Amino acid sequence: MIADLSIEQLIEQYKPRIKKTFAADRQFVKAEFTNDGSHIVTVGYDASVRLWATDSDEPQQVSLDESHQGWVTGLAVHSTNARIFTSDSFATLTCFDYTNGTLQPVWSNSEAHDGWIRELALAPDGKTLASVSRDQTIRTWDPNTGNQRDAFQGHGADIYTVAWHPDSTAFATGDAKGNVIYRDAKSGAIKKEFDASELFAVQRLQDVGGVQSLTFSLDGNTLFAGGCKPNNGGNVQGVPLVFRFDLAGNQPVERLELGVSSDVYVRNITMHPDGFMLAVTNGNPGIGKLQFHRFGDDKPFYVNSKLLNCHHISLHPNKRDFAVTTTSRGSNGNGRPLKDGEYVGSHSPVHVLTFDPPAEEAPS
């Protein structure tokens, strides 16, 4: 058990190294492993859904779908079959099958919400898909048919994120104003409301912050909410913050500051079955951190600040590898970034890291 390990032992066991990196010339929001780890799916600002084969040293893009519009920010991978679910900022929700290594649409709903579908989450048992939107509603869907089951309200603000309880009977949602609601998935009845309003501030005319990420502990007893404590609007700054709520109570049992003001948002949190939290932060351009935190410790046991502006983290089914979606170096600037006369955009390197040591060189 990692609870018994010293910090040095933890670092020795879990210090990751980059195995491979891949990128397109566009920006991704998320890169997620499929359930067998054979592929990575990326979604992003160019409305694309891309399937990448991971079996080679250089991951290859094997399929591209461009049927979405705006930004694709919702991505959920089925835990047992070859299906993925994606959603975009123009309100379309789509299911793809990738059995043959090609993205084939199964069903699609272009009016799934009234506006930007921020995030999707599939229940661990694979039986219900939940979507949250700028239209302030939560909707649940039959993942097989795309038929809507329910629509729930109650946030009164743009809903940014959703996460399922491990037992698949309930989910939590977090909004732009720092409210977290935990509710029964079938009836929609609110089981708990958690106050994460420290993650929100009004600065002049701007609502700043909000709950950026939610996840449950693997035992289902605890809910984690990530974001930042905003200092100002415009160029948002704020100390990255994670609250750990005990589902039996209402108050946070732990409040973790994961950096300084320029580190800004905790964009994504994932639980490792060995008993620690993986989190990524996304701060000022060029600033991003990958952090591992053992519960009960007052600071992370591992911090990597070389991965720039991290957006998402995805654990490989083998639990030894994981993918981090980042941003290219020099992504900001007030001038004209021209290359061969063309205006150059940013892109998103995806790094696949592993806890495994490098394979020993074969004896000559």
Add this chain to the structure above:
Amino acid sequence: MHCTPIEHAISRRTLFGAAAATTLGMGGLGGLVRPSIAKRLQSDQKQVLFIWIDGGMSQLESWDPKPNTQFGGPFRSIQTSIPGIRISELMPKTAQIMHLLAVDRGVHTQDNSHSAGVGRVNRGDPKDRGVTYPYFGSAVANLLGPGESGLPPYVWVKPGSGGFQFKDAGFLGPQYGALAIGDGQAPDNLLLHKDISSKRDDLRNKLRVLADERFTKTRSSRSTEAQGFVFDTARTLMRRSDLFEPADPKDKERYGDTPFGRDMLLGKKMIEAGVTFVKVNSYGWDTHGDNFNGHASLMPRFDQAFATLVTDMHESGMLDHVLVIAMSEFGRTPRINGHVGRDHWPEAWSIAMTGRGIRRGTVIGKTNKLGTFVDSEEHDIGAFFHTWFHALGIDSTHDEYVNDGQPLPIAHDDMAPIKELLA
């Protein structure tokens, strides 16, 4: 026709006379222009409501959306009241009054920093002649004068602190600076002290005027005149404490219960009271980080107050004599940085306007498919200054300021009005 220094000297005397007349409630015209021009301008009152969106509103999340392109962002575009013209979905109310507006999507300016860009844009970026040009508000205050209201000709409604901002006036001198109203609050000491009767106050003021006259007989008059001018307009303002009474709750709701809604309402009130130039300021638009969530809350608040104001001014007929402009110091980069923000972009952005002298229901200028650069004739801020002066009846291609005998064009001498924007 260019003005001669002699003509300017005469007009300057006209100004000083006007300032004195203001004390008597007769109004007057500002003055570094020829008397014939002054007479022309006096024939009908013209005013300006200038909405300054400090930090840089994103053109892609407002007037010039490029949905479904590399840099287009997450938001949809929506149809406006002008067939074929679409703006961001974050401006649903403005979309309904688009036929009242003129928007130029081909703005191209020179500075990508706040420190230089704000001043450069506010001064119309004239050629460097070794003097500090006035901000647009000071220029209009000077050229159009305080009008009949006798109120300060340049009022700046802003969040934060108030006070007198003389720096805006540049070479025109401090009397053309801005009276800043902070957080919608009346300036300090607006009301006469309770122990001073109005009769006593009048006597005191007469004494001040006599002292000023005597002082200027043997010394340079400029600063004394400036002080007298400010004194007079301040006294008028003291009689208008009603301007600072709380807004009607219904209006508050219509404009939005936000600092910007409050300030837009107060700005309109100032215009209705006869202030020549009102600047309403919104801060916090420098969205280098989290641009899209930022604009998702900023834009609807701007949209509500802006669309309501334009509608009100249209319905009351005020748009016939009030020029309304909404702009920033630049737009924002098409490129999205790692902090999900957009940086500064003067290369291709948009300015919206309506009202006095403006052709309503017009969208001119065009950016390329990705929104990176202007794909039509580029319009720099100097051309807008010409356009706005012409809309106000000022012939900016001929009329000049005179600064201590030095004739100075009132707008960039290599640029001209944008005819497509003029009625």
